[in-house]
Each structure stands twice: as C-alpha cells, then as structure tokens.
Amino acid sequence: HLHTKEDIIRIVREEDIEFIRLQFTDIFGQLKNVAITASQIEKAVNNQCMFDGSSIDGFVRIDESDQYLYPDLRTFRVFPWRPGHGKVARLICDVYNTDGTPFVGDPRDVLKRAIQKARDMGFDTFNVGPEAEFFLFQTDDEGKPTTKTNDEAGYFDLGPLDHGESTRREICMALEQMDFEIEASHHECAQGQHEIDFKYAEALHAADNIMTFKLAVKTLAQKNGLHATFMPKPIFGVAGSGMHTNMSLFRDGKNVFYDPNDERGLSREAYSFIAGLLRHVPGMAAITNPLVNSYKRLVPGYEAPCYLAWSASNRSALIRIPASRGQATRVELRSPDPSCNPYLAFAVCLTAGLDGIEKGLVPPAEITQNIYAMDPATREAHGIASLPGSLEEAIRLMEGDRLVLDTLGEHVANNYIEGKKKEWDEYRTRVSSWEREKYIINY
Numbered sequence: 001h002l003h004t005k006e007d008i009i010r011i012v013r014e015e016d017i018e019f020i021r022l023q024f025t026d027i028f029g030q031l032k033n034v035a036i037t038a039s040q041i042e043k044a045v046n047n048q049c050m051f052d053g054s055s056i057d058g059f060v061r062i063d064e065s066d067q068y069l070y071p072d073l074r075t076f077r078v079f080p081w082r083p084g085h086g087k088v089a090r091l092i093c094d095v096y097n098t099d100g101t102p103f104v105g106d107p108r109d110v111l112k113r114a115i116q117k118a119r120d121m122g123f124d125t126f127n128v129g130p131e132a133e134f135f136l137f138q139t140d141d142e143g144k145p146t147t148k149t150n151d152e153a154g155y156f157d158l159g160p161l162d163h164g165e166s167t168r169r170e171i172c173m174a175l176e177q178m179d180f181e182i183e184a185s186h187h188e189c190a191q192g193q194h195e196i197d198f199k200y201a202e203a204l205h206a207a208d209n210i211m212t213f214k215l216a217v218k219t220l221a222q223k224n225g226l227h228a229t230f231m232p233k234p235i236f237g238v239a240g241s242g243m244h245t246n247m248s249l250f251r252d253g254k255n256v257f258y259d260p261n262d263e264r265g266l267s268r269e270a271y272s273f274i275a276g277l278l279r280h281v282p283g284m285a286a287i288t289n290p291l292v293n294s295y296k297r298l299v300p301g302y303e304a305p306c307y308l309a310w311s312a313s314n315r316s317a318l319i320r321i322p323a324s325r326g327q328a329t330r331v332e333l334r335s336p337d338p339s340c341n342p343y344l345a346f347a348v349c350l351t352a353g354l355d356g357i358e359k360g361l362v363p364p365a366e367i368t369q370n371i372y373a374m375d376p377a378t379r380e381a382h383g384i385a386s387l388p389g390s391l392e393e394a395i396r397l398m399e400g401d402r403l404v405l406d407t408l409g410e411h412v413a414n415n416y417i418e419g420k421k422k423e424w425d426e427y428r429t430r431v432s433s434w435e436r437e438k439y440i441i442n443y
C-alpha cells in the first residue's frame with residue numbers, strides 16, 4: 001500500500017469518509033487516537049495535527065506538552081466494521097516534537113532506532129511473525145465481561161459452529177478487508193480461547209498489525225455481544241494467552257539464519273541470535289510480559305515457558321526453531337504475551353539477538369527433554385535458569401540490563417519503570433480473596 005498524500009485526500013473525498021483517526025501507542029501499549037473530520041485531512045497528511053502529549057501516560061510533562069502527529073501514509077485503511085456511509089479511516093502516526101525532531105518517547109521511534117541498528121550491522125530486514133492468543137467471554141446483562149465462555153471446544157476442535165467461532169470468522173474477514181493475509185485461525189487449548197495467525201512482516205509493520213489486530217478483535221467481539229481479552233492469564237488452572245514471536249533477519253534478500261551445511265540447518269548468526277535472546281530474556285521480561293498477571297501464565301504445565309532454554313522442537317522450551325528451513329528459517333520466542341507493547345517488545349528482541357551476533361555468543365546445548373518434568377537438581381545440572389517469577393523481579397532485572405535500557409532510551413526506560421513500580425505496589429498492598437480463604441480461619 002503506497003499512498004501519496006494526494007491519493008489519501010482523494011480517497012477520503014470519493015469514498016465518503018467522514019472521520020479519520022490518527023493513531024499512536026503509549027509506552028504501556030495502549031492505542032490512542034485523535035479523530036479528525038474529513039475537512040482536516042489535508043492538514044493531517046502535511047504533519048500539522050497537534051495534540052496535548054501531557055495527557056498521555058509516560059509521554060511529556062505539562063510544561064512542554066505540544067506534540068505533532070506525522071501520519072505514516074502506508075497505514076491508511078478504512079475500518080470495515082463501520083457503516084458504509086460516513087465511513088471511518090485511520091492513519092498510524094509517528095510522534096514529533098515542535099522543533100521537527102522525532103519524539104524519543106514514541107514506541108514506534110524506539111523500534112525504528114533498533115531497526116536502524118540492525119541496518120548498521122548489514123541486516124536490511126527484520127521480519128516478525130507474532131501469534132497472539134485471546135479469550136472470548138460472554139458479557140452480563142449490563143454488558144460487563146464475565147469469565148463464561150459457553151463453549152466446549154478445545155485445541156483445533158471443530159465443533160458445531162458456536163458463537164465464539166462465528167465471531168472469529170467475522171474477525172478474519174474484517175482483517176482481510178484491511179489487507180491482512182490470514183494464514184490460520186483456530187480454537188486454542190482452553191475453552192473460549194482462540195488464535196488467529198497472519199503473515200509475518202517487517203518489524204514496524206508487524207507491530208502496527210498487532211495494534212490493528214487487537215482493535216479489530218475487541219471491536220468485533222463487542223459487536224457480537226462478547227468481550228475479547230488479551231490479558232495473559234484470565235483463569236487459573238487453564239492455559240493462558242501467549243504471543244509467540246517468530247523472528248528472522250535478512251541480508252540482500254537472503255535469510256541470514258539458514259545454513260544448509262549445519263546439522264540443524266542453522267547459521268552461526270542464528271545460534272548467536274538465540275544466545276543473545278537467552279542472555280537478555282530476563283532483562284526484557286518487564287517489556288515482553290508487562291503485567292502482574294503475566295507471571296501467572298509463566299508456570300509449568302500450560303505450554304508457556306518458565307525456564308531459559310532453547311530447542312529445535314521441544315515446546316516446553318523458551319526458544320524453539322520451527323521446522324521450516326530456507327527462506328522461512330526462524331527463531332520462535334515463546335515468552336512474550338499479547339499484553340505487551342509490540343513496538344518495545346520487538347525492539348528489545350532485536351537488539352538482544354544483535355547483541356549475541358555482535359559478541360559472537362554461543363548458546364548452551366539444546367534441551368530435548370521435557371523441562372517441566374525435570375526436578376530442580378536435573379535443571380541445575382543442565383544449567384537451566386528460570387524466567388523471572390514476578391513483575392517485581394522483572395523490573396529489577398530490567399534495571400540491571402544495560403542493553404534493554406539503552407534500546408528503550410532513557411526517557412522510555414525511566415517512565416516505564418516508574419509506572420510499573422507503581423503497578424506492582426498497588427498489587428502488593430492489596431489483600432486477595434485467596435489470602436482470606438487461606439488464612440482467616442487458621443490464624
């Protein structure tokens with residue numbers, strides 16, 4: 001999709017588009033937008049739309065609050081779920097300062113800087129294929145989400161088409177109208193849990209796609225009287241929702257991770273990329289797994305990773321190498337969950353892998369056994385460490401990982417850590433129903 005400014009202005013007029021949403025993402029991964037009417041489209045494509053950055057969490061202070069939105073013209077799309085007349089379109093924007101420089105606190109800018117680092121090392125493309133899982137829940141009489149699913153299906157099940165499934169179908173069709181190439185869509189392990197996989201893309205585009213995907217899923221669920229959530233572990237005792245992240249690096253149109261002469265078909269760069277990820281996953285966790293609730297997913301028994309290990313196939317491992325080789329050779333990181341800010345998550349994944357390549361790191365031996373079934377002594381003998389067990393631990397590890405802090409930049413890192421510490425403190429001081437049930441009688 002290569003639109004010029006003139007194309008966009010013309011389409012808005014000809015297609016009876018009434019509103020255009022100028023979108024961007026705050027550092028905590030929340031999609032924000034300013035709606036303008038069609039009469040303002042010329043101003044918007046000429047980068048003249050301003051907003052108050054001090055009202056956005058973690059952006060700027062009140063005394064320096066004016067910021068500009070520079071639309072990325074390639075992201076112009078019409079929302080298919082809005083009415084045929086008085087249509088609504090969107091443009092994803094970069095955030096700029098009044099002096100015409102990019103705003104360092106814009107997550108899109110963080111990812112662009114990481115991509116530039118890869119280019120400086122000779123890698124022209126970083127491709128990302130995310131697999132975001134989610135739950136569809138019923139709503140109550142007031143429209144509030146419940147945790148009821150009214151769905152008996154499990155992984156890949158083909159039941160009688162239930163409400164959840166027909167909603168998923170609608171989501172896929174809407175996404176295709178927005179130029180997504182849907183590769184697969186299926187029921188996941190848990191009741192009410194779904195996955196829709198779309199084609200990988202260059203990282204910035206892939207992160208934009210995740211933001212669009214979440215909006216489409218939530219909007220269409222609501223239209224069908226359901227509530228969609230990307231919360232990582234909504235229900236105790238059943239699988240949580242992950243966002244497996246498939247990654248590959250290209251140089252001159254060739255997949256750098258592929259080497260036909262290696263026993264596993266992987267290049268030295270691929271091994272080093274894996275080693276870099278393993279080194280930084282603990283320090284990245286506060287980004288890839290940003291919520292208190294994220295750490296309730298990272299427990300044994302639900303196909304979510306808990307230990308720092310890699311494997312060519314084993315699904316209990318944190319890093320897996322899917323079977324395809326050649327141009328499709330890729331590294332799958334299984335820790336991220338869909339509540340993360342995809343721009344920041346892909347940025348830290350990339351620079352972690354690049355760090356491995358730059359330093360020529362070599363990963364430890366591949367683990368082929370089921371790690372969940374190992375006792376702590378066996379894990380220790382294999383040198384397998386654990387992922388952080390809580391948001392608090394993850395924040396501490398992030399503060400100690402120079403590479404992660406540098407990738408985010410001081411502005412984002414400071415604001416992010418401050419926000420997450422507050423979130424942890426809010427949680428830490430609450431008394432939960434589990435505690436009352438456990439203690440109120442016995443003590």
Ligand code: GLN
Nearest residue numbers: 239240241242302303304
């Ligand atoms: N839901 C699992 C997770 O939390 C993944 C299951 C799967 O895709 N095989 O990561």
Ligand code: MG
Nearest residue numbers: 131133188195
């Ligand atoms: Mg899945």
Ligand code: MG
Nearest residue numbers: 131244245332
């Ligand atoms: Mg997967």
